[in-house]
Amino acid sequence: xxxxxxxxxxxxxxxxxxxxxxxxxxxxxxxxxxxxxxxxxxxxxxxxxxxxxxxxxxxxxxxxxxxxxxxxxxxxxxxxxxxxxxxxxxxxxxxxxxxxxxxxxxxxxxxxxxxxxxxxxxxxxxxxxxxxxxxxxxxxxxxxxxxxxxxxxxxxxxxxxxxxxxxxxxxxxxxxxxxxxxxxxxxxxxxxxxxxxxxxxxxxxxxxxxxxxxxxxxxxxxxxxxxxxxxxxxxxxxxxxxxxxxxxxxxxxxxxxxxxxxxxxxxxxxxxxxxxxxxxxxxxxxxxxxxxxxxxxxxxxxxxxxxxxxxxxxxxxxxxxxxxxxxxxxxxxxxxxxxxxxxxxxxxxxxxxxxxxxx
Amino acid sequence: xxxxxxxxxxxxxxxxxxxxxxxxxxxxxxxxxxxxxxxxxxxxxxxxxxxxxxxxxxxxxxxxxxxxxxxxxxxxxxxxxxxxxxxxxxxxxxxxxxxxxxxxxxxxxxxxxxxxxxxxxxxxxxxxxxxxxxxxxxxxxxxxxxxxxxxxxxxxxxxxxxxxxxxxxxxxxxxxxxxxxxxxxxxxxxxxxxxxxxxxxxxxxxxxxxxxxxxxxxxxxxxxxxxxxxxxxxxxxxxxxxxxxxxxxxxxxxxxxxxxxxxxxxxxxxxxxxxxxxxxxxx
Ligand SMILES: Cc1cc2nc3c(=O)[nH]c(=O)nc-3n(C[C@H](O)[C@H](O)[C@H](O)COP(=O)(O)OP(=O)(O)OC[C@H]3O[C@@H](n4cnc5c(N)ncnc54)[C@H](O)[C@@H]3O)c2cc1C
Ligand SMILES: Cc1cc2nc3c(=O)[nH]c(=O)nc-3n(C[C@H](O)[C@H](O)[C@H](O)COP(=O)(O)O)c2cc1C
Ligand code: FES
Numbered sequence: 001x002x003x004x005x006x007x008x009x010x011x012x013x014x015x016x017x018x019x020x021x022x023x024x025x026x027x028x029x030x031x032x033x034x035x036x037x038x039x040x041x042x043x044x045x046x047x048x049x050x051x052x053x054x055x056x057x058x059x060x061x062x063x064x065x066x067x068x069x070x071x072x073x074x075x076x077x078x079x080x081x082x083x084x085x086x087x088x089x090x091x092x093x094x095x096x097x098x099x100x101x102x103x104x105x106x107x108x109x110x111x112x113x114x115x116x117x118x119x120x121x122x123x124x125x126x127x128x129x130x131x132x133x134x135x136x137x138x139x140x141x142x143x144x145x146x147x148x149x150x151x152x153x154x155x156x157x158x159x160x161x162x163x164x165x166x167x168x169x170x171x172x173x174x175x176x177x178x179x180x181x182x183x184x185x186x187x188x189x190x191x192x193x194x195x196x197x198x199x200x201x202x203x204x205x206x207x208x209x210x211x212x213x214x215x216x217x218x219x220x221x222x223x224x225x226x227x228x229x230x231x232x233x234x235x236x237x238x239x240x241x242x243x244x245x246x247x248x249x250x251x252x253x254x255x256x257x258x259x260x261x262x263x264x265x266x267x268x269x270x271x272x273x274x275x276x277x278x279x280x281x282x283x284x285x286x287x288x289x290x291x292x293x294x295x296x297x298x299x300x301x302x303x304x305x306x307x308x309x310x311x312x313x314x315x316x317x318x319x320x321x322x323x324x325x326x327x328x329x330x331x332x333x334x335x336x337x338x339x340x341x342x343x344x345x346x347x348x349x350x351x352x353x354x355x356x357x358x359x
Numbered sequence: 360x361x362x363x364x365x366x367x368x369x370x371x372x373x374x375x376x377x378x379x380x381x382x383x384x385x386x387x388x389x390x391x392x393x394x395x396x397x398x399x400x401x402x403x404x405x406x407x408x409x410x411x412x413x414x415x416x417x418x419x420x421x422x423x424x425x426x427x428x429x430x431x432x433x434x435x436x437x438x439x440x441x442x443x444x445x446x447x448x449x450x451x452x453x454x455x456x457x458x459x460x461x462x463x464x465x466x467x468x469x470x471x472x473x474x475x476x477x478x479x480x481x482x483x484x485x486x487x488x489x490x491x492x493x494x495x496x497x498x499x500x501x502x503x504x505x506x507x508x509x510x511x512x513x514x515x516x517x518x519x520x521x522x523x524x525x526x527x528x529x530x531x532x533x534x535x536x537x538x539x540x541x542x543x544x545x546x547x548x549x550x551x552x553x554x555x556x557x558x559x560x561x562x563x564x565x566x567x568x569x570x571x572x573x574x575x576x577x578x579x580x581x582x583x584x585x586x587x588x589x590x591x592x593x594x595x596x597x598x599x600x601x602x603x604x605x606x607x608x609x610x611x612x613x614x615x616x617x618x619x620x621x622x623x624x625x626x627x628x629x630x631x632x633x634x635x636x637x638x639x640x641x642x
Contacts, residue, residue, distance in 0.1 A: 049588075
């Protein structure tokens, strides 16, 4: 793993705020709270042309299964207002090829890698974990449990507290204890807090909230479903309020569990909502399709937004929106600007955010 | 390696049913080869259209008063292209490119037929120029349903040894489809390579025709793309590899240009049962 950069100017430009952007997922220290989202950054290589992947918190790789997967028929996507539907079907090379061909590239580049795994049975998740336990320099394992359980008429693991816990405890048992195991939850449940409790009890170090929510589009020309897979996962800014709500509820119930906020993040202020709701980190998914350098831009904009609001450390903002009403903002404000030798040029709170390319 | 740049609109002009957009795109022209495409952000600030739209690069100029510029030619299809048609001079546009795998050029000065349907001709003129620079003979076949859906007839006439036009309603050239005239052209000229760009149905027919007449074919496909840069896996189609195994390849990064004899045209839109990683009962 690369050395922790921790404190320092984020953009590297004169006048950029100096904010301590470090965050923690269990014992894992990340120099930036911004990651890519699984399935939206392949296995890293393709984004290398657009920004320095070592400058963000981590790359979360495409959910990989035991065997190679062709994925579903096309069309696999439909654009929707401020979002999109996808029905990829977890196309991928299988864990062996992934470990042999994809992980080494990330390692050589010094990119922190969170490996996302997906399975059709509790045992498949276990077998994936068996392969990964011997892989050095994986920063964390993210368990995508939004998959149908083949043994149980396709019941989705993430929608059943016991099944979800079985998967997580099976993975946790195998992955070395110093490596965080992150459970990624689906919003398509009546009680997300109940599922969160149960996977945390099963040993999850942290939670990723949220995966896509099931949706559907019908093509009014062909008079059929727009996707070959009929239904698909809705993502993008359209689902952001649902995601922020999930983070809020789970953080309220489990304030000590690190949460990674995901859903429609395309700017620093989008990310800030998740942080204030209780997320310790965020992932940028669909908006990377709009702007391939979105993860890096979100990091820079977030640092700026925190500085403008008087935060000196990223971690001070986690869950800040949950504070009691009486607490005045100034009590919490760190003295970063007063200490900063460049405070004079950078501290103007009225300085507008650069708007970037987020649409 | 693609780059992401802010371009400025230098002009939008009409060409029959199409619009030709000229943009500054610093850094892109010098990297562009025929068959490359760009991803354009549409809708402006605060839009709900979050996905880029893909367009073949029609022309590039890497020098000039505005630095590097590029042209794209497009049809208004839905909301995104309607927004593009309304762009004005000096408007700013976010561009990612050049994307994809371009046309492969022959090493020898062989005869080439360039076949295009509708706006599929957009990338063909740059290709024609480069083939001619290599001493290749270039013959054009342009087809469309009607005359006003043809693009670049005059350019084709200027660049090619021969130009054959087909329209389905007979409004210009021969009545029929490009594949009605293609066999005779390949046979008469002894062409070695057929380059094609257009609707999938046309590409399938062109690839078959080329193979049947002993020519090698290179086809630029058009699949719905969410990212255009290879990270999302939406744009796949079944393609046979060197090892004889069919895989679902990404048309944005493994394509859009594929060897015509390698794409399983009849199976596009499906996952054939013998595809690498195909499930017994579907995913
Ligand atoms: C490699 C490539 C090159 C292309 N080159 C050209 C060109 O040179 N000139 C031109 O006019 N058109 C070209 N197209 C098609 C063009 O991308 C679509 O017409 C355009 O995306 C439609 O956007 P819209 O918002 O107007 O339509 P909408 O129907 O509103 O679009 C909705 C969504 O569907 C996608 N979509 C719709 N139709 C297509 C399509 N035919 N192909 C891919 N995605 C589609 C859009 O990207 C968008 O995400 C190309 C497509 C690809 C993949
Ligand atoms: C095309 C696409 C593919 C995805 N593939 C995966 C995947 O393989 N595993 C996973 O856990 N999530 C996957 N997701 C979900 C995202 O990681 C993310 O949780 C979700 O899209 C919400 O975030 P966003 O709005 O920022 O995209 C995928 C999303 C998209 C759009
Ligand atoms: S469009 Fe995303 S991989 Fe091709």
